Amino acid sequence: MQKHQKYFAVISKSTGDLLPYFIAVANGAISKEVVRKGNEAVLRARYEDAKFFYKMDTQKKFSEFRGQLSGILFHEKLGTMLDKMTRVENTVAELALILGINERTVPIIKDAAALAMSDLATSIVTEFTSLAGIMARHYALRDSIPEEVVMIFQYGKFGTNLS
Structure with missing residues (x-):
């Protein structure tokens, strides 16, 4: 919504939940009703696409995408x-030890490496590339992969607590 259509999402101030509204800005004179209906139709289609791809992806275990x-x-x-x-x-195991990462953490890193970037093969990430890493985390948690493994999947979100 924000990337492709340049809309602003509306979020509840009290709960932080995403609300079923959006804000769009147009340049020049427009027919508000025509523009609103057109924007809603585009969003509805994108949502239906995402729902379809998610349904396809969740028919498999996350590990199957590797x-x-x-x-x-x-x-x-x-x-x-x-x-x-x-x-x-x-x-990764050898590199982790060279870098002085705690030996207890090495199996976690190895497990994460075994599944890392598997979401690149999912339908939803193929269609919505900005979800890479985010969907890896979601699908892995759905399959009961431990949180300490899953936290490594979200690119650029690495913690400093691995040492």
């Missing part, structure tokens, strides 16, 4: 995203 990374090219000379993530998975 294999589909083989169909996503990372780099012409370096292979697919699956190739990349396999390399990451094979090196």
Whole structure:
């Protein structure tokens, strides 16, 4: 809504919940009713798309998406995203120890590396790329993957409590 249509969401001041309203700004003279109906139709279609993709994705376990990374090219000379993530998975434990990360944390990091970026193969992230990492966290929690593993998925949200 914010990225593609440039609308502002309306959030409840008391609860912080998203409300079923939006604010749009138009330049020049317009027919408010025509513009409102058009904007609502676009949002409804995007919502229906998201609902469809989410329903498709949730028919599988999050871990099942990892294999589909083989169909996503990372780099012409370096292979697919699956190739990349396999390399990451094979090196994180050694790297964690070199960096002085607590040994108790290494299994958590290895588990996260085994599933990291798997959401790139989901339908919803393919369609709504800005949800990468966010959907990984959501799908992983839905599948009862431990929170300490899941917190690593949301790109750019790394904590400092891993040492």
